[in-house]
Amino acid sequence: MFTRAHAFASLAALMSLQAADRPQFGEAWSRNMTSPEVNLPATFNPTNGTHIRWNVPLGASGTESHSTPVVAHGRIFIGTNNELPRDARRKGDRGVLLCLSEATGAIEWQLAVPKREEDIYHDWPKTGMASPVTVEGDRVYLVDNRGVVQCLDLRGQANGNQGPFLDEAAYLNLRGTNALPVPVPAAVPDADILWSFDLTREAGIWSHDGAHSSILIxxxxxxxxxxxxxxxxxxxxxxxKAPSLVVLDKRTGRWVAQDGLGIAPRIFHCTWSSPSLTTVNGQPRILFAGGDGVVYGFDPYRPGNPLTEPSILTNPWRFDFDPSGPKTNVGSFLNNRREGPSNIYGMPVALGDRMYVAGGGDWFWGKNEASVRCIRTTGQGDVSASNTLWSYPLGRHTMSTPAIANGLVFCADSMRTLHCIDAVTGKGVWTHELDGEVWASALVADGKVYIGTRRGGFWTFALSREKLLLGHVALGSPISATAVAANGTLYVATGTRLFATAMKTTPTVR
Structure with a gap:
């Protein structure tokens, strides 16, 4: 018999973990937006520094930082643009990855990548570096704003320029206008690229707006x-014929596998979602939401004959979020707010044999219809008609990845509403109208629910079936990033600043 205890046994195990780094976007590798951190502040005050360890600028007024911070090995990694140049050698509009000291917020190194210029829709102006990094050991993995997968040295070039990639200077000066007539000392050290893989040149993809990918290892x-x-x-x-999901060898960047499902012609707008990992019948399975609104379950890559690579991943399971939506000529539904295909911006969250995923009409161009679903990950083949446990309607559109804790699901929508939903029944528990649209996801940590809005409001609620607002801070800049908790600190990123907040701290402002 299905009970709350069965459904959330795995989540309870996750929540019992001790405080630690957050080396990827979401929990590893369920992608659940929860954290085991405790003793976090319910609110903070940017004016007088209450509960703020430090805060640092991400850019000038109007800067678009859409990146969620990642915390690992005493460092914080966050993307931004180059509206606040940190190095005279790196001028102009760029996507910038900052490596900051976890203790002080000081910059250790940066990766400042020139924009693609052949078409602004490949790499939207001033959008910056939107993809969050994934850290494993002393390696930092990233898809940069040009759609190039980068393997970086955690220490930057403090330990020298490691190979095999040695052409950082050429890559970071792709535009002739950035070449200076005389040498200029480095104000900020450059990143150390160990290897790279260009998804456009080598895999034949057509990026749209910019890369937005969180790598799963x-x-x-x-x-x-x-x-x-x-x-x-x-x-x-x-x-x-472009792949939507590729698999690279993390040691070398060699392309070893792809989805092979011909998803591209069915894509409405873009491929927004990143993969998660679950276990089905004791075996690992990769869950990936394609740009066609279908969640695909893949068996992990198994090495074979290098001469036949990239091989095709085995796809034993799929769930169509919108089986009645159009599957052909989907571009004809552009700007149709009444009908059309669905897509998925957030990531599927895998807990036990359940998957929680939010999707619907495209935020910018699609129909006004969205929902969050609970799906069984068991079975074989197309389970669209059989595996839905519940579906809960959201307002118009959603970009959020669900956060699941204590038998509750938290998900936000474009109607400025945060929804609290019963994770077993799918019934609404409570809602709250926020001060703006939500592009981020809610974070559950320390018995609290944190979420930011595009009007710069940062909200905190109690993790409870009774709605209790614990705090609200007006930060004055749009928020796209999901809050992150690591090592006793709550990190909140706006379009222009990164705040490190904690209960016990000496206020500092940089």
Whole structure:
């Protein structure tokens, strides 16, 4: 018999873990937006520094930092743009990855990558570095704003320029206008690129708006959303054979596998979601939401004959979020707010034999219809008609990844509403109207629910079936990032600043 105890046994085990780093976006590798951290502040005050360890600028007024911070090995990694240049050698609009000291917020190194210029829809101006990194050991994995997968040295070039990639200077000066007539000392050390893989040149993808991928690591392999999508007309797929999911060897960057499902012609807008990992019948399974609104379950890559690589991943399971939606000529539904295909921005969250996923009409171009679902991950083949346990309606559109804790699901929508849902029944428990649209996800930590809005409001609620607002801070800049808790600190990123907040701290402002 299905009970709350069965459904959340695995989650209880996760929540019992001690305080630690957060080396990837979401819990490893369920992607649940929860944290075992305790003793976190319910609110903080940017004016007088209450509960603020430090805060640092991410850019000038109007800067677009959409990146969720990642915390590992005494460092914080966060993306931004180059509206606040940190190095005279690196001028102009760029995607920037900052490596900061976890203790002080001081910059240790940066990766400042020039924008693609052949079409603004490949790499939208001033958007910056949107993809969160994934850290394992002394390696930092990232899909940069040009759609290039980068393996970086955690220490930057403090230990020298490690190979095999040695052409950082050339890569970071791709535009001739950035070459200076005389040498300029480095104000901020450059990143150390160990290897790179260009998804456009080598895998044939067509990036749209910019890369937005959180890399999943399983064994020796990286599972990567390619961010392939439509061209500048928003109706045409220029590279219909482009893969949506690729697998690279984390040691070398060698391309070893791909989805092989021909998803691209069915993509409405872009491929937004990153993969998660679950276990089905004792075996690992990769869950990946394609740009066609279908969640695919793949068996992990198994090494074979290198001469046949990239091989095709085995796909024993799939769930169509919108089986009645159109599957052909999807571009004709552009700007149709009444009907059309669905897609999924957030990640599928895997807990036990349950998957929680939110999706619906495209936020910018699609129908006004969205929901969050609870799905069984068991079975074989197309389970769209059989595995839905419940579906809960959201307002118009959603970008959020669900957060599941204590038998509750938290998910936000474009109607400024945070929803609290019973995780077993799918019935609404409570809602709250926030001060703006939500592009981020809720974070559950320390008995609290944290969420930020595009109007710069940062909200805190009690993790409870009774709605209790614990705090609200007006931060004055849009929030796209999900809050992150690690090592006793809550990190909150806006478009212009990163705040490190904690219960006991000496206020500092940089």
């Amino acid at each position: 399983h064994g020796d392999y990286l599972y990567i959303n390619t961010s392939t999508g439509v061209d500048n007309t928003h109706r045409v797929i220029r590279t219909p």
